[in-house]
Amino acid sequence: MTSRGVLPESVFPPPSEVTDAPDEKLRARARVGMTVKNKWRIDALLGVGGMASVYAATHRNGSRAALKILHAEFARDDGIRERFLREGYVANKIDHPGRVAILDDDITEQDEPFLVMELLEGETVQQLWKRKSRKLPVAEALWIAGEVLNTLESFHGEGIVHRDLKPANIFITKDNAVKLLDFGVARLRGAPGDKTKAGTALGTPSFMAPEQAMGLTEGVDGRADLFSIGATLYAVLSGQRLHQGRSDNEAFILAATTPAPSLARIAPDLPASVIGLVDKALAWDRRNRYESAAQMRQEALRILEELGASAPRRSAPHSTLRPPPDDSPTAVGPRTPDEPAPDQELCDAEPDDPAVARLAEVFRRLERLLPAVRRRLERLLPAVRHYGWTHPDADSKLRATFQAIVEALRADAGLVYWSLSPYAFEHRRRAVWEPSHPLDLVPYNLFAAGVRRVQLLPGITEDELRALCEVLLLDPLRDLAPEDDVAAALWERRLEHVRYDVVSVFVEGDAADREQFWHEADDLEGMARRAAEEKANRAEA
Numbered sequence: 091m092t093s094r095g096v097l098p099e100s101v102f103p104p105p106s107e108v109t110d111a112p113d114e115k116l117r118a119r120a121r122v123g124m125t126v127k128n129k130w131r132i133d134a135l136l137g138v139g140g141m142a143s144v145y146a147a148t149h150r151n152g153s154r155a156a157l158k159i160l161h162a163e164f165a166r167d168d169g170i171r172e173r174f175l176r177e178g179y180v181a182n183k184i185d186h187p188g189r190v191a192i193l194d195d196d197i198t199e200q201d202e203p204f205l206v207m208e209l210l211e212g213e214t215v216q217q218l219w220k221r222k223s224r225k226l227p228v229a230e231a232l233w234i235a236g237e238v239l240n241t242l243e244s245f246h247g248e249g250i251v252h253r254d255l256k257p258a259n260i261f262i263t264k265d266n267a268v269k270l271l272d273f274g275v276a277r278l279r280g281a282p283g284d285k286t287k288a289g290t291a292l293g294t295p296s297f298m299a300p301e302q303a304m305g306l307t308e309g310v311d312g313r314a315d316l317f318s319i320g321a322t323l324y325a326v327l328s329g330q331r332l333h334q335g336r337s338d339n340e341a342f343i344l345a346a347t348t349p350a351p352s353l354a355r356i357a358p359d360l361p362a363s364v365i366g367l368v369d370k371a372l373a374w375d376r377r378n379r380y381e382s383a384a385q386m387r388q389e390a391l392r393i394l395e396e397l398g399a400s401a402p403r404r405s406a407p408h409s410t411l412r413p414p415p416d417d418s419p420t421a422v423g424p425r426t427p428d429e430p431a432p433d434q435e436l437c438d439a440e441p442d443d444p445a446v447a448r449l450a451e452v453f454r455r456l457e458r459l460l461p462a463v464r465r466r467l468e469r470l471l472p473a474v475r476h477y478g479w480t481h482p483d484a485d486s487k488l489r490a491t492f493q494a495i496v497e498a499l500r501a502d503a504g505l506v507y508w509s510l511s512p513y514a515f516e517h518r519r520r521a522v523w524e525p526s527h528p529l530d531l532v533p534y535n536l537f538a539a540g541v542r543r544v545q546l547l548p549g550i551t552e553d554e555l556r557a558l559c560e561v562l563l564l565d566p567l568r569d570l571a572p573e574d575d576v577a578a579a580l581w582e583r584r585l586e587h588v589r590y591d592v593v594s595v596f597v598e599g600d601a602a603d604r605e606q607f608w609h610e611a612d613d614l615e616g617m618a619r620r621a622a623e624e625k626a627n628r629a630e631a
Contacts, residue, residue, distance in 0.1 A: 118143040159204040180273040188241025216257035224329040237268035239387035246312035255318035256297040295341035296331040297321040303345035313376040320371025328357040349374040352538035354512030363393045374572040466491035499548045507545035512537045539575035543591040550587035
């Protein structure tokens, strides 16, 4: 690992705070060799951010540290000065090896506030990411995320939300210690006098939760940091950032209005468990994300163990492993939890079990029927997409597909089912349909919504098949509310003869339970908000 000093990128500044970067770098370099307050000799420039420059410095007593000096043009703004100095106060509230210790704060001879910080040797995750051609191994990425979540667990426990987590603000030392940088945007729960204007978003749009991008200061809690961890994993695993607008303003608009796409869309070869971890952290509705940093960290460690991967780990009091959580699939369709899937029956049986031979013979005999169903569907969906249901071509293809399904179900009632991957329908662990564009979004949308298996049952009607096809052709970004997905659309249609299994992305239980929970959560949040307003009104009176 290369040896570099701490280089925190600052928050994305509002338009009024943008500096002339080349001039600022020249002014920063000119400071090298000077002495600050007659005690700190500036040895080297480590980096220039949007709000401050960072230097390696030596004290007159010989000790070394990093000095973070606010840019001169911001030093006259009381709000920016307060935000800058807040970093030291917030970071020092928690004694945790994952934070950068702030040793002192002072003011230069030019009235510029500066922080004295521990000097780190190593590199940021952003530098590591670029050095490794913009893709990190899964094990390394999950290990880094686990260490960051470990630190966040302590900060969130004290009501501190970082609000600007990104690869540039995660630092890995030469000793493999992971440190969080730049708490200047962090918010203390219940802290008075936050000078941030209502509706002003602070942070970096590619890694920013939607509620934060909307400027909803009071609505930002620890789950916004979990979104940022998900966005960081999305970037370092796929090589692409979220919300890549043509300008900073466009990127902010995208962050505030556009749900994050599934990681499966651009990195389908990643393990499904890794995709599930990232997608859940990036849920648009924060209630669908992990409940806490501890819960997300447990899942990351469980996946590391599941993959049998090794990653560098340091022994520290705050790095104890926790038992993995239960993460079993939840059946949303009519299938009972104890009913084995056909693949599972085949795998669990003894090799000489006569049932295995019979089942294998059934599959061989019927292999001609299932492709016929697939071919019919493959012709039906483009026709409906192009012409709509009222066109004779779509109608005839619907009847032909329905007849193929009925014939297959007559031959074997359990034949017509598919497992889902992000890019294909599979049967008996073989990809049997990999739709081309634009129908490639059909398996992707199902998989992103947590659907892992779809089965058609005897008794299915033509109307049910039509309703199923309507769901398969939905575009979630265009046709559904941000909090809905294809699994919810399937549930709402109550298709009696369509069975589907969904990996739980929120809570155990079916969609009705989930909907009831959301309603109760909304009521509780409203009660809490009203109680807080009444308390504030009484205090002012």
